[in-house]
Each structure stands twice: as C-alpha cells, then as structure tokens.
Amino acid sequence: MEAEITYAEVKFKNASPTEEVEVTHVPQSCDKPAALQGNHTEWHCILAVHQGKGRDLKCCPEGWRPFQESCYYFSDNQMPWDKSQQNCSGMGSQLVVINTKAEQDFLYKEIQMKYQQKGKDFYIGLRAQKVGQWRWADQTPYNESAAFWRSGEPSNDPNELCVVIHHKTENLQNWNDVPCTTHSSRICETAAATL
Template identity: 60%
Template sequence: MNRQGSVSPGTAAPAEERSCSWMKPWLFLVSALAIKTALVTVYLVAPFSRKGDQPTALQQAFTEWRCISAEPQGKERGWMCCPKGWKRFQQSCYYISDDKMSWAESVQNCTGMGSHLVVINSKAEQVFLSKELQASSRGPNFYIGLRAEKVGEWHWVDQTPFNVSAAFWRKGEPTKIDAEKCVVIHSPEAPPNNWNDIRCDHHHRVCEAAAVTV
C-alpha cells in the first residue's frame, strides 16, 4: 500500500500537481511579456541603416536616437526612432528650435537636418504641437511650413494642398496684409486655433521629419 500523498508508477498525478505543471510555461511567457513591455524605450548611437538600405538625410544628420517599441503587426521592423532631443507624435519627429531665424533661414535649417518646416495635417497634430510649444517657454511665435506668395494664397512647403477646413487661425486671422505672408503658431493662445500670419522676420521654428523605423 502506498503512503498517503504518494503516487505509484503509471498512476495520474493529483489534479493540483497537474495544474501547476501546466501553468509553468504560461507563467514564463507572462513574465517575458512583462519584461518586454517594460523595455519599450531604448537609446541608440548609430545610423542603424541595414545592409543595402540607403540612409535618409535625417539618419545622416544625427547619430543619437530615441526609439519607441512599435506594434510589429507581422512586419520585420518594430522600432520607431527620432533624433535625440526631438519630440515624437504618431509617425513624425519634431524639432523645436531654441534660436530664431528668418523664414528663408528656417527653411534652410530644417532642410539641412533632413526635415522641413512642420506641415500640420490634423487637429490632433495641431493640439500636440501647441501644448509642446506652451511647455517649452522659448517664446510666443514658431514658424510652421505655411506661406503665401500672394495675399490669401497659402502653400505648404512640401506641396501638400492647403485645406481650409484643416486650418487653425486665431480669431481675426489671417489679416491678409501684403507684408504678412508667413505663418506662426502663437503659443500663448489656447489650442487649436492659434495661427497668425506675420512678417517673415526672426522667429523660432518647428521642423518635422518622418520617424525612422528599424
């Protein structure tokens, strides 16, 4: 006769013991997923282009990157990266300048970093940028990539068609004054409606580039 609690060869283990053995692989997987979830942000110091890839102008301009884990969805690449110090929103990276430049200098500066003056495509993007600019305390006015060659004829720097229904002018703006052909986000104004047309003098700027996936 077997002692109480022991199991003779060929006899099934008690239900409690079978349950614990079955749970061990699942406990391991849950633990692994928890660790992976915790490591969603990494810093890279490399252009990280793969063999055969042509690095973008943005990748060539920067060596330090902040990467966020993205949903792979069956894709080979699962990290979304922006240059260190840039802000990320959805699929884009944004640079908020500390210094001031004219409109033409701002365009050149953004281009030199592999980006362009920001092109705002949605209310969500507009609200995100407005809050970031308010928090920056750098100044009241930040160039965006919108300019008029002629009064009232607005054009984005990347040739995106100007959509009147997706414009975020302050009340009373644009003024349609011939000398005021450049557009800024006026950060003290509550979002979303805080665009001003303004003289193309020296102001801060926001540059935008597509996030790099690796």
C-alpha cells in the same frame, strides 16, 4: 566570410503602444532619413503596434521629438522664414507641414510644456505668394478645414505672408500670419527612422 552584426539596445519604459522607449544604438542598416544620419548615439522611439502585422519602433535622434511617423525639431534661435526653411533643409528636413488635428495637438502641447514661458513663436511651413493663396513648404495643397488660425486670423495683410504658431494661446487655434522677415523660432519635420 565574416558577417557584420548590428543591433539595437532597447530599454522599454512600458509596453504600451504610445510610450516612448530609449534606444542607445541604432543599426546602420535601419531605414534612416538623411537628417538622422551621423553619429547619434541616443535615440527616442515610439513603439508602433500595427493591427495583425506586429510592431516596430519609430525613432528620432536626441533633440528631436517623435510623433507618429515623423521627428520634430523645435529651435531655440530665431530667424526669418526663408532662413528657417534653409536651416531645416540643412538638417535634411523642412518646416513642419501640419496635416491633422492630432499633429496640431502634439505641437501645441510641446510648445505649452517647454516654450510658453520663453515667449517664442514658431514658424511652420505655411506661406502665401499672394494674400489668401496659402501653400505648404512641401507643396501640399492648403486645406482650410485642417487649419488652426487664431480668432481674427489670417489678417489678409499683404505684408503678412508667413505663418507662426503663436505661443500665447489657450487652445489649438494658434496660427498667426506675420511678415516673413520676422525673426521667430521654427519647427522642422522629417520622417522617423524605422527599426
């Protein structure tokens, strides 16, 4: 009986736990979310070091950015909030749910580095059914102490029930409520593959 051999060819740029590594082949047996299934041959990984438990790789396919336990996709095209959520869902993900200041900082830096000059705002997974009743796309309760609203926002306008990360800002406080029909880019999020 023949055994199938799978492997990962890993190129370490640096042994630091925060450095990215390139993986050119990911074993079919690894823990890959639905969004990451397919014929991806180029992966970006972060080496995760666990106290006393060794280390593993958190990987995302080409075009997705790894951070902690998740992969993030920054779209170039623009569409309304509902279509943005459907687009993310079609990739096995959802509009990003921001849980921590570290995650907000990561998203802010990505937008500043790559998209600020393009003048794009990005939908996140926060939406209200009624003014002030904010809810995340995955039904995570809204936590006001972990919100990053721009000064004067949310405006509590009944026509502005969806949220974008606004590109013109100098700090982490960059959320802005907008009409859900506004055409904006989006950030999708899914769990990273573990090697």
